[in-house]
Amino acid sequence: AAGVIQSPRHLIKEKRETATLKCYPIPRHDTVYWYQQGPGQDPQFLISFYEKMQSDKGSIPDRFSAQQFSDYHSELNMSSLELGDSALYFCASSQAQGIYSYEQYFGPGTRLTVT
Amino acid sequence: AQSVTQLGSHVSVSEGALVLLRCNYSSSVPPYLFWYVQYPNQGLQLLLKYTTGATLVKGINGFEAEFKKSETSFHLTKPSAHMSDAAEYFCAVSDRAGSSNTGKLIFGQGTTLQVKP
Numbered sequence: 001a002a003g004v005i006q007s008p009r010h011l012i013k014e015k016r017e018t019a020t021l022k023c024y025p026i027p028r029h030d031t032v033y034w035y036q037q038g039p040g041q042d043p044q045f046l047i048s049f050y051e052k053m054q055s056d057k058g059s060i061p062d063r064f065s066a067q068q069f070s071d072y073h074s075e076l077n078m079s080s081l082e083l084g085d086s087a088l089y090f091c092a093s094s095q096a097q098g099i100y101s102y103e104q105y106f107g108p109g110t111r112l113t114v115t
Numbered sequence: 116a117q118s119v120t121q122l123g124s125h126v127s128v129s130e131g132a133l134v135l136l137r138c139n140y141s142s143s144v145p146p147y148l149f150w151y152v153q154y155p156n157q158g159l160q161l162l163l164k165y166t167t168g169a170t171l172v173k174g175i176n177g178f179e180a181e182f183k184k185s186e187t188s189f190h191l192t193k194p195s196a197h198m199s200d201a202a203e204y205f206c207a208v209s210d211r212a213g214s215s216n217t218g219k220l221i222f223g224q225g226t227t228l229q230v231k232p
Contacts, residue, residue: 004158031218033218033219033220035220041224042205042222042223042224042225043159043205043220043222044222045219045220045221048217048218048219050217055217056217056219058219090158090159092159092220094218096218102147102166102209102218103149103161103164104149104161104218104220105161106151106158106159106160106161107158108157108158109157109158111156
């Protein structure tokens with residue numbers, strides 16, 4: 001079965017640089033979530049999109065922005081990177097309706113290292 | 116607002132022994148509850164979920180969990196631990212309050228399960 005695809009899997013950036021993370025949801029999933037997991041921490045919700053519109057916003061810095069495109073893939077853009085942004089970034093997708101609603105499937109994550 | 120508390124950041128069991136990972140939740144509305152497993156350097160894999168109906172839910176790899184509303188708990192169990200069960204386990208509650216229904220997950224702090232031979 002198709003899974004959530006994230007690219008790149010690993011990314012190394014320097015402070016003050018920008019980074020773009022991509023997420024391709026499972027086919028027919030209309031909702032995308034982004035989470036940040038710091039070392040030894042639980043995943044923290046950043047932002048979500050439903051049908052290409054932002055549906056919810058968590059503890060996402062103003063330096064970060066995201067969008068969902070017409071093909072439902074999503075991109076997380078991160079600017080002015082700081083050392084504290086080093087983390088594992090997960091994308092998850094789900095269907096908003098139906099018996100499997102809110103069952104989120106996670107991608108393998110993008111490990112961002114800021115030096 | 117929803118929250119999750121996992122009791123015990125580290126649990127160690129012997130191979131073949133019972134696994135019990137504890138999770139308590141707080142929610143102002145009937146919750147959707149989930150257990151995810153994370154192996155080192157990998158993503159989160161859904162083990163099982165509770166939404167409505169039967170309070171004892173069975174998941175993959177022999178795991179099950181029971182929703183107890185009176186105790187606001189959703190503990191994860193497995194009768195017999197296997198070495199391959201060693202991983203990080205996260206309990207999560209879905210934010211589905213009211214008409215927003217965005218479904219974002221609020222995770223507990225995680226429990227590392229160690230399985231000794």
